Amino acid sequence: MSNPLHQDAASALGVEEQLRYARHLILPEIGLDGQQKLRRASVLVIGAGGLGAPALLYLAAAGVGRLGIIDPDQVELSNLQRQVLYDTASCGVTKVERARNRLLALNPHLQIDVYPEAFSLANAASLVAAYDLSIEGSDQFATKYLANDACVLAGKPYVGASIRAFSGMLSVYAAPGGPCYRCLFPEMPDPETVPSCAQAGVLGTVPGLFGTLQAHEALTLILGIGEPLIGALLTVDLLAMRFQKLRLPRDPNCPVCGDAPTIHTLAQTEWVCANTPRFQANEKLATGPAVPAAELPWLSLEASRRRPALRWIDVRTGAEFAAGHISGAEHAPLDQIESLPARVGSNDDLLLYCQRGERAVRAYHLLKGELKGRLSLLQGGYDAWLRGGLAETAGGSTVGGMEPPSLAVVERS
Ligand SMILES: [Zn+2]
Numbered sequence: 001m002s003n004p005l006h007q008d009a010a011s012a013l014g015v016e017e018q019l020r021y022a023r024h025l026i027l028p029e030i031g032l033d034g035q036q037k038l039r040r041a042s043v044l045v046i047g048a049g050g051l052g053a054p055a056l057l058y059l060a061a062a063g064v065g066r067l068g069i070i071d072p073d074q075v076e077l078s079n080l081q082r083q084v085l086y087d088t089a090s091c092g093v094t095k096v097e098r099a100r101n102r103l104l105a106l107n108p109h110l111q112i113d114v115y116p117e118a119f120s121l122a123n124a125a126s127l128v129a130a131y132d133l134s135i136e137g138s139d140q141f142a143t144k145y146l147a148n149d150a151c152v153l154a155g156k157p158y159v160g161a162s163i164r165a166f167s168g169m170l171s172v173y174a175a176p177g178g179p180c181y182r183c184l185f186p187e188m189p190d191p192e193t194v195p196s197c198a199q200a201g202v203l204g205t206v207p208g209l210f211g212t213l214q215a216h217e218a219l220t221l222i223l224g225i226g227e228p229l230i231g232a233l234l235t236v237d238l239l240a241m242r243f244q245k246l247r248l249p250r251d252p253n254c255p256v257c258g259d260a261p262t263i264h265t266l267a268q269t270e271w272v273c274a275n276t277p278r279f280q281a282n283e284k285l286a287t288g289p290a291v292p293a294a295e296l297p298w299l300s301l302e303a304s305r306r307r308p309a310l311r312w313i314d315v316r317t318g319a320e321f322a323a324g325h326i327s328g329a330e331h332a333p334l335d336q337i338e339s340l341p342a343r344v345g346s347n348d349d350l351l352l353y354c355q356r357g358e359r360a361v362r363a364y365h366l367l368k369g370e371l372k373g374r375l376s377l378l379q380g381g382y383d384a385w386l387r388g389g390l391a392e393t394a395g396g397s398t399v400g401g402m403e404p405p406s407l408a409v410v411e412r413s
Pocket residue numbers: 179180181182183184250251254255256257258
């Protein structure tokens with residue numbers, strides 16, 4: 001004898017699902033038919049960061065039946081200001097694993113496929129082909145172009161977003177008849193000319209809004225309702241609270257989706273180091289091919305302690321320096337670095353640092369040849385120094401076996 005309350009013969013959805021999706025089922029635009037479309041759908045989310053985190057939460061809550069998540073990173077403390085999938089206890093755990101657990105706790109009816117690796121030339125085509133559509137939420141241009149070309153070549157639409165500080169833009173690319181990302185930006189920009197979020201900063205609600213909009217576009221595409229942003233670009237300035245919807249036609253001269261495309265395989269995609277960690281990729285780009293970053297005079301925190309005569313030079317912005325810096329460090333922001341040589345003696349031994357290392361590399365190349373004294377770079381930058389201090393405060397072992405310099409105390413204004 002079965003309990004009539006648990007029979008679902010009257011609906012294609014079980015009792016639990018009828019309750020869970022009640023606010024969808026009551027909408028004439030969704031209803032049972034729409035909910036079943038969502039259940040049968042699959043979405044690949046490229047990057048489980050600021051954009052991917054809210055997108056995944058809403059896709060899972062809505063009942064999209066199969067979600068793929070690709071991201072090589074582990075959760076870091078500096079992610080938590082915007083990546084709402086994770087909590088403090090998630091730090092150090094692989095993002096895709098933490099995301100899977102959280103999403104299954106939210107909605108156990110789903111299949112969650114996780115790929116703890118970078119989206120790269122080796123996996124892009126097969127991954128994109130295995131899902132109905134994708135959401136591209138990476139902060140690296142190489143990944144954006146690779147995702148675009150993979151989706152165009154596979155004939156699969158994707159929802160792309162780019163954000164910075166207080167603004168962003170969003171569109172549906174590679175849909176039938178619609179434009180692609182290369183129709184808007186045919187060539188990948190020089191990454192040196194475009195600061196990453198780590199360098200430029202971003203208010204946490206900005207990726208929150210754009211990731212949510214990406215999930216919304218994916219849902220309306222699956223449901224076949226409304227007017228998705230195909231052939232249209234949404235730009236948002238969240239300081240002025242200005243939303244603009246611009247027409248974005250397909251470019252017949254586009255190198256990948258145009259009438260006579262020049263890119264026919266992913267191997268032809270112009271991409272740089274998408275499968276290497278961000279720090280290494282940027283180092284390589286910033287130093288150029290002539291001097292591999294590994295050959296620069298990096299000093300670990302431990303090694304720097306053995307050089308008491310070092311002058312510590314912080315090349316970050318004034319706001320970053322004011323928020324906290326290594327005690328005793330002098331401030332010489334990268335955009336005014338050319339004034340530094342006039343301030344130092346001919347035999348001064350300088351140690352450059354920024355937040356992670358990218359800008360210190362640029363400062364090194366700008367200063368090299370302008371100084372007589374020794375010039376070194378702090379391995380891992382201020383982040384590594386903070387981590388060392390955090391580990392010490394927690395009574396745990398220090399990161400990478402390094403200890404912070406004894407002179408160093410964080411100054412907070
Ligand atoms: Zn195109």
